[in-house]
Amino acid sequence: MILIDGKKAAAELRAELKEEVAELKSKHNKVPGLTVILIGDLTPSQIYVRNKEKSANEVGLKSEVIKYPDSVEERTVLEKIQELNSDETVSGILVQLPLPKHIDKQKVIEAIVPSKDVDGFHPMNVGNLSSGYESSIPCTPLGCYLLIKKIEPNLSGKKAVVVGRSNLNGKPMTQLLLKENCTVTITHSKTKDLKAECLDADIIVAAVGIPELVRGDWVKKDAIVIDVGINKTDNGIVGDVHFDEVSKNAKALTPVPGGVGPMTIACLLKNTIDCFKRSQI
Numbered sequence: 001m002i003l004i005d006g007k008k009a010a011a012e013l014r015a016e017l018k019e020e021v022a023e024l025k026s027k028h029n030k031v032p033g034l035t036v037i038l039i040g041d042l043t044p045s046q047i048y049v050r051n052k053e054k055s056a057n058e059v060g061l062k063s064e065v066i067k068y069p070d071s072v073e074e075r076t077v078l079e080k081i082q083e084l085n086s087d088e089t090v091s092g093i094l095v096q097l098p099l100p101k102h103i104d105k106q107k108v109i110e111a112i113v114p115s116k117d118v119d120g121f122h123p124m125n126v127g128n129l130s131s132g133y134e135s136s137i138p139c140t141p142l143g144c145y146l147l148i149k150k151i152e153p154n155l156s157g158k159k160a161v162v163v164g165r166s167n168l169n170g171k172p173m174t175q176l177l178l179k180e181n182c183t184v185t186i187t188h189s190k191t192k193d194l195k196a197e198c199l200d201a202d203i204i205v206a207a208v209g210i211p212e213l214v215r216g217d218w219v220k221k222d223a224i225v226i227d228v229g230i231n232k233t234d235n236g237i238v239g240d241v242h243f244d245e246v247s248k249n250a251k252a253l254t255p256v257p258g259g260v261g262p263m264t265i266a267c268l269l270k271n272t273i274d275c276f277k278r279s280q281i
């Protein structure tokens with residue numbers, strides 16, 4: 001079984017991006033900039049944002065974090081986004097989710113100009129991705145996609161099952177696999193026989209948020225299994241895949257932690273650089 005090393009893949013991607021930033025700097029005499037807006041004091045969000053900032057600095061991006069208290073008014077955030085939209089030194093804008101209840105998530109997402117939407121959450125980017133046009137691609141599915149391609153460069157005709165239909169992961173993951181000519185089944189909580197669907201798959205992407213849902217006897221021999229889950233349990237952090245059982249069947253499997261997670265942040269940096277490049281044309 002191949003243990004897919006997301007930490008190593010992310011470090012390789014960051015090294016490539018660092019070189020690219022250096023080239024862009026010498027060509028344009030400026031570097032791509034990422035601005036992250038963090039609202040409130042949720043610990044996981046703070047950790048993510050700190051990691052994003054650290055990684056952005058490592059590859060040579062200009063990075064800025066704007067922090068607001070939980071009580072910030074929606075209007076203040078929307079005005080800041082408008083300001084960042086027209087700031088030439090800002091290539092990418094990310095508002096860390098989740099948001100406090102009194103702030104309308106969709107309003108915030110749609111306030112970000114699509115050309116700086118490094119999350120790929122704006123309806124314009126969602127639509128462009130599903131139509132097969134150039135777009136920002138949500139970072140986690142993009143990271144999963146790059147890991148799958150490392151194991152299997154030709155995905156044409158493969159059967160892929162995506163477990164979970166979220167806008168963040170399941171839906172964009174489906175689009176990326178479809179673009180590679182996979183036959184994709186998207187499954188969810190109302191799917192009749194999830195085990196049977198998974199058993200049919202050459203590729204399984206589990207992004208549903210249920211600890212160790214995908215069991216050893218759900219996985220065809222030699223399937224590629226990507227685990228997007230990060231679930232806190234009494235036994236520590238586990239994924240959506242039962243690692244010990246599935247590792248006996250799968251051809252390749254991502255661990256949790258150390259699989260998809262590190263690739264998500266590296267892909268955010270990639271998206272920021274891609275937004276910068278498109279803005280220079």
Ligand code: GUN
Pocket residue numbers: 094095096097098119139140
């Ligand atoms: N919170 C958890 N994951 C994400 C993500 O991919 N983007 C944003 N903006 N917030 C998140």
